[in-house]
Amino acid sequence: MSGEILYSVRMRAALGGAHEDGGAHLSGAERLVFASETEAAAAALIARALSRGVPPDFVRLTVERVDAVALARVPVLPLTTIPAPDPTQARRVAEGLLRDAGVSPSAVACAFHSLQNGFGAENASLRGAAIFDLLTGDRLDPPTARGVRATHFDYAPGARDAVAARLAARGLTHFRTLDALAVATKVLWSGARAELCWSDEPEYVAGYVAAPACGYTRFPYFKPTGARGGRVFFVDRDRWEDVRDCLERAPVWVEA
Numbered sequence: 001m002s003g004e005i006l007y008s009v010r011m012r013a014a015l016g017g018a019h020e021d022g023g024a025h026l027s028g029a030e031r032l033v034f035a036s037e038t039e040a041a042a043a044a045l046i047a048r049a050l051s052r053g054v055p056p057d058f059v060r061l062t063v064e065r066v067d068a069v070a071l072a073r074v075p076v077l078p079l080t081t082i083p084a085p086d087p088t089q090a091r092r093v094a095e096g097l098l099r100d101a102g103v104s105p106s107a108v109a110c111a112f113h114s115l116q117n118g119f120g121a122e123n124a125s126l127r128g129a130a131i132f133d134l135l136t137g138d139r140l141d142p143p144t145a146r147g148v149r150a151t152h153f154d155y156a157p158g159a160r161d162a163v164a165a166r167l168a169a170r171g172l173t174h175f176r177t178l179d180a181l182a183v184a185t186k187v188l189w190s191g192a193r194a195e196l197c198w199s200d201e202p203e204y205v206a207g208y209v210a211a212p213a214c215g216y217t218r219f220p221y222f223k224p225t226g227a228r229g230g231r232v233f234f235v236d237r238d239r240w241e242d243v244r245d246c247l248e249r250a251p252v253w254v255e256a
């Protein structure tokens with residue numbers, strides 16, 4: 001990639017003011033593109049912020065040059081669907097996958113509790129993910145509503161359309177699935193041992209477990225009625241800061 005100029009283009013939108021001023025998160029997305037595609041990527045992300053059915057009060061667009069020499073190309077995780085008919089049965093399978101990945105039963109229970117009720121004593125919804133010690137279930141990143149975000153990644157040129165077509169052939173056409181598959185790919189590449197996620201979007205009930213041995217294992221009916229949502233990254237305690245730095249800084253293109 002030497003000689004090429006790459007930009008990370010990131011958008012986040014909120015209702016009622018900026019996120020840092022207490023606004024409610026509405027939408028967020030990112031592209032990692034060649035300089036010549038930056039303007040189109042920015043326009044597409046603003047269009048996405050404006051297309052959520054409710055006009056945002058706040059949209060922040062960040063355009064940041066990234067080190068193209070450091071760019072890693074990482075194959076997209078394989079996706080498996082587990083057709084568990086309800087959240088209780090899906091959770092049973094998910095718990096087994098997380099334990100196979102080295103996550104202790106108590107850490108698994110802490111993560112499900114947080115996705116069900118919100119994080120910490122205030123039952124907060126996070127803008128990013130929480131990093132949990134995979135043995136104790138302690139939250140390792142500062143207990144703020146910000147959480148940790150996987151950033152500086154995107155599908156490689158052509159890979160977004162190729163993966164979208166593959167998912168569509170399996171009936172998976174929602175942008176959330178395509179986006180979450182790229183997130184999980186970066187999360188595991190960054191050194192997390194597993195991820196647990198279901199959406200905080202009230203009507204969206206699918207979720208997944210990601211881990212090296214099971215790839216991206218998707219549950220169409222994962223979120224219990226009324227549950228909050230979010231993401232938990234399970235890590236080895238002594239590596240959590242390295243994993244966070246990689247999640248937040250290392251540029252990655254996800255290959256089809």
Ligand code: PML
Binds near residue numbers: 174197199201206207
């Ligand atoms: C989110 O809203 O970001 C979480 C999306 C979970 C996607 C689950 C899927 O459709 O595979």
